[in-house]
Amino acid sequence: MSLVLPTRARSSAALVLAGVLWGTGGLAGSLLGRRAGLHPLAVADYRLLVGGGIATLVVLLTGGTFPRTPAAARRILAVGGLFALFQASYFAAVALSSVSVATMTTIGAAPVFVTLASVRKLRRWTAVSVAGTLAGLVLLQWSPGEAFSSGGLGCALLAAAGFATLTLVTAKPVEGLEPLSTTAFGCLTGGLLLVPVASWSGMAIPLHADVLAIVCYLGAVPTALAYAAYLRGLADAHPVLGSLSAVLEPLTAAVLSAALLGERLGVTAWCGAAVLVAALAVGYWRPEPR
16 A cells, blocks of 8 residues: 655655644744744744755755856845845844734735736636635634734735745746755855844853753744745745735644643634634635645
């Protein structure tokens, strides 16, 4: 009996894995910020630098090489720049508004941007999935009286545009550049681009075992592994489905916060979670043709 999964199933599983692992990154990043006293931008920079370093080590140990063609080099520079743009814009949105508003706007707007850019004729099921995603995010994360500013909204939309562009750009593979290599060198490039901004907020961390363990986890699992899985899934899935899978990040974070930190989710939030799962199911059941 063959255990080989069809291409569609493998790409879908990779996208689901990426979304779930990203959800653990929020908790790890928050914990690192509290334990080490770091600004969110510094946390994001450590995430990219350490994740890129770990992925690069894996690439080299498995016989991989550095990008050698002009096309591969251009792809790495583009991915690194988009990583830096996405991280910096998102955390600027958090600072100017709130975590809920920034996350809801960024993750909710990204599938809309991708759909508008990549779909010539909007199919009914795609519209249902995108609309359900937006509604589910609002129910899951919105709170009455939540802080709002035009600057925060603008930064969140810029972050969404960065993530959407990353999704569209990496959906087209470059010869000789595997998903893990793209993740490794792209994260390193993005981290280096963020160093000047992150250094302004301070990047010194205490060399304690728990802090170093969190840094390693944040770089290895929700960054190196998650983005490698995401880029692998995009190789065979439509970009709209890829961007929709990102909503598993706030959903996973909300469930983990309730389970591990004792945070209570209200009825509205649980309804939002159910709507998100249903919207994702529609997206995987009736995806846009590749």
